[in-house]
Amino acid sequence: MLAGPVRQRHDQTEIRIAAGDVVDVLRTLHDDPAFRFEVLADVAGVDMGDSMQVVYHLWSETTPDWLRVIAVDLSRDDPRVPSATFLWKGAEWMEREAYDMFGIIFEGNRDLRRIYMPPDYTSFPLRKDFFLADDAARSPGQGVRHMEQVHPPADSEAPIRRARGR
Template identity: 45%
Template sequence: MSMAAGRPRSTLNITGLQIAHLIEQRFPGAVLDAAPEAATIDPARLIEVCTHLRDDPELRFEFLSSLTGVDRLDSFEVVYHLESIRLNQMTTIKVTTLDRENPVVPSVVPVWPGAHLQEREAYDLLGIEFDGHPDLRRIFLWEGFAGYPLRKDYLVGPGGRFPGLERFPGEAGDDMKDIRGTQ
């Protein structure tokens, strides 16, 4: 064992616009949308883009920090927070699928094995399928659990109320009656 002193420094955040520019130079047409937060990648080209992000000597994003599935109401989004330990920088990319019935995005496990459990989590709670995942099963809930609870339209309440959609229905009005049900 040894001790490394190391000087404190800050992680360089490569914005979505910058990373979109870098990806676009190498893979024309692979970036569908670019925002300061993240670049949205064409799902069909996700694997080649991710492999490039991991192996490029200027980028070296060898560490998948976090993988998040998001229900955007009209689409599903998978957000990848990438880190480079060697170069101390991070960036964010996304993929989107518009198919709400059968959402499928490519699995990044071949690029980052660290996505293994995180993709299973997104599949379990949001029902996003990861094409190419070696062992895609439910992880927290049991096989046979009905529905995907992190979806915004999960469990339609009495009177057709969507608990995930109509957050704080009493916000404009008076009290919390609507949230806690009629008592």
């Protein structure tokens, strides 16, 4: 079921799973008396440059570590992952935020609409191919890009920033 190595560093344990296994893994972690991960600390989207990830942080009194569950390899064109609202209703707004910022579709979330950006907005601002209008740090001399231009122009010299290393 694991889609990558288990890592442990500082006070955090990290496991990686496929998007299809999210429901089973979260349900087991939450319900199994050996785990009892009752607190959902965070849900975050991540754009890796060539794929997307959804990162859950969980807390349980059975372990001194935070557990980080990463659903990996979501397609960048149509990122889909099952919603965690069947276990934690509080995940609803965090998933709305990840949808608003990354365009990740959480299947089963009854209220998946934009939460911060206006309803007629069309871009996903935290994606790596969304450049700031005046991004002097990353593209000196490139000039001002239009805020809602999602894809860089074909002759752009500023490549999408991709995650390196792990």
